[in-house]
Amino acid sequence: MIRFDHITKQYPGTTRPALNSIDVEILRGEFVFLVGASGSGKSSCLRLMLKEEKPTSGSIHVLGQNLRSISNRKVPYFRRNLGVVFQDFRLLPNKTVYDNVAFSLQVIGKSRGFIQEAVPDTLQMVGLAEKSHRFPHELSGGEQQRVAIARAIVNKPQILLADEPTGNLDPTTSAGIMSLLASINAAGTTVVMATHEAGIVDKMKRRVIELSGGQIVRDERQGGYATTAINTIVSAADAAASATALANGGLAPVVVSAAIAQAASEALTYPSIPIPVAVPAAAPAEAPAAASWAENMAAEQAQQAELAQAQHELQARAEAQALAEAQAQAEAQAQAEALAHAQSLAQQAQALQVQAQAAALAAVAAQAQLSKPAQQPVPAAAADVPSAEPTLPDESGRSMTRPAFPVTQHEVTEQLTLAEKLGLRAPGASPDQTGEQIVGPTR
Numbered sequence: 001m002i003r004f005d006h007i008t009k010q011y012p013g014t015t016r017p018a019l020n021s022i023d024v025e026i027l028r029g030e031f032v033f034l035v036g037a038s039g040s041g042k043s044s045c046l047r048l049m050l051k052e053e054k055p056t057s058g059s060i061h062v063l064g065q066n067l068r069s070i071s072n073r074k075v076p077y078f079r080r081n082l083g084v085v086f087q088d089f090r091l092l093p094n095k096t097v098y099d100n101v102a103f104s105l106q107v108i109g110k111s112r113g114f115i116q117e118a119v120p121d122t123l124q125m126v127g128l129a130e131k132s133h134r135f136p137h138e139l140s141g142g143e144q145q146r147v148a149i150a151r152a153i154v155n156k157p158q159i160l161l162a163d164e165p166t167g168n169l170d171p172t173t174s175a176g177i178m179s180l181l182a183s184i185n186a187a188g189t190t191v192v193m194a195t196h197e198a199g200i201v202d203k204m205k206r207r208v209i210e211l212s213g214g215q216i217v218r219d220e221r222q223g224g225y226a227t228t229a230i231n232t233i234v235s236a237a238d239a240a241a242s243a244t245a246l247a248n249g250g251l252a253p254v255v256v257s258a259a260i261a262q263a264a265s266e267a268l269t270y271p272s273i274p275i276p277v278a279v280p281a282a283a284p285a286e287a288p289a290a291a292s293w294a295e296n297m298a299a300e301q302a303q304q305a306e307l308a309q310a311q312h313e314l315q316a317r318a319e320a321q322a323l324a325e326a327q328a329q330a331e332a333q334a335q336a337e338a339l340a341h342a343q344s345l346a347q348q349a350q351a352l353q354v355q356a357q358a359a360a361l362a363a364v365a366a367q368a369q370l371s372k373p374a375q376q377p378v379p380a381a382a383a384d385v386p387s388a389e390p391t392l393p394d395e396s397g398r399s400m401t402r403p404a405f406p407v408t409q410h411e412v413t414e415q416l417t418l419a420e421k422l423g424l425r426a427p428g429a430s431p432d433q434t435g436e437q438i439v440g441p442t443r
């Protein structure tokens with residue numbers, strides 16, 4: 001079902017390979033634990049099985065297909081046969097339990113009728129039928145992982161890959177999840193699970209493949225977590241023999257490499273005896289393909305990108321609106337200030353006008369004072385002040401207009417001759433050239 005032949009995987013920029021010449025085969029219907037220290041290569045194995053990564057050398061067969069021969073275009077279709085579960089659940093937060101599970105079917109184009117039948121069945125299986133309308137944040141961690149498992153198996157994949165599925169859960173909840181995975185396996189799905197949980201591995205007593213430094217250091221049937229002995233090495237050829245045996249309907253023999261069989265025999269916790277391997281009935285031809293995790297994730301990422309874009313646009317719109325409002329407010333304030341300024345100027349102008357009028361009146365009054373008998377002194381300050389032509393009341397109360405001329409001292413002190421004063425000569429007429437005073441009526 002899954003076969004690694006001399007697989008080496010070295011990531012770019014690293015000096016040591018993450019996986020170093022791995023040979024292993026996992027048979028149909030097996031439940032296999034991948035164990036090992038952090039960095040030993042467990043997740044790399046799962047990613048290679050999914051064709052998320054390509055091996056540096058060697059070949060991988062999954063479901064009878066050489067992964068190297070699957071074009072990128074066909075990878076999504078290949079992945080429909082695999083379900084994937086992760087430690088951090090990776091549910092769509094804005095979708096209900098039902099919609100999270102249904103979504104993986106929608107993205108691969110399943111009919112509404114199929115979805116309406118498959119989703120409730122699967123939720124029933126994982127014990128969440130009653131909570132199908134809840135959102136992920138309304139569920140416990142264990143319940144969220146059940147949703148993730150439901151999503152991974154709703155299309156009945158032949159292989160379920162689980163990377164630390166109980167890593168975020170307490171022991172009791174983990175036990176429930178393991179029980180669920182065991183029942184899924186019992187129904188015929190091959191399960192490969194990477195884990196650090198010794199208690200789970202010890203209790204389940206399934207096949208254990210231990211990695212260390214990118215190499216398989218243990219491959220044990222019905223193994224425990226803590227066993228460090230290398231008791232069984234299953235080579236590709238050995239596995240092929242096992243597969244043949246299975247295909248013939250027999251039990252899968254564990255073929256022990258002769259070189260290590262003796263050394264291992266003393267340390268075996270679980271004897272390497274042939275064990276029955278559940279071989280599921282072949283899936284019906286019309287059985288629906290499973291939604292791949294990669295597709296789900298791609299769709300999820302696209303949706304999240306869409307959400308982020310929408311949020312970005314909303315924020316930009318809100319900012320633009322706030323800016324427009326601030327501008328409008330600033331303009332209104334500027335207008336109000338301009339208006340207030342204009343009013344202030346108008347008031348000042350009015351005050352100045354009043355002052356000017358008062359000054360003009362004062363000037364006129366001063367001139368009126370000056371126009372009285374010439375002997376009266378004229379205030380020096382008013383002497384040079386020109387003025388408009390004010391209208392003043394005369395003695396009879398009628399208005400009269402008087403041109404406003406500068407008043408000079410000369411005019412004030414002007415002396416009439418005696419003849420002029422007596423009316424014997426017109427003011428300004430020349431006296432007689434003879435020097436005689438001519439007495440007579442004026443002309």
Ligand SMILES: Nc1ncnc2c1ncn2[C@@H]1O[C@H](COP(=O)(O)OP(=O)(O)OP(=O)(O)O)[C@@H](O)[C@H]1O
Nearest residue numbers: 011012014018036037038039040041042043044045
């Ligand atoms: N994309 C990558 N680029 C470079 N190195 C990587 C990459 N992915 C994994 N590695 C390295 O490959 C090695 C194996 O990593 P891997 O994730 O497979 O280990 P693991 O056993 O799953 O670890 P853990 O239990 O911590 O998840 C590690 O040394 C890791 O640093």
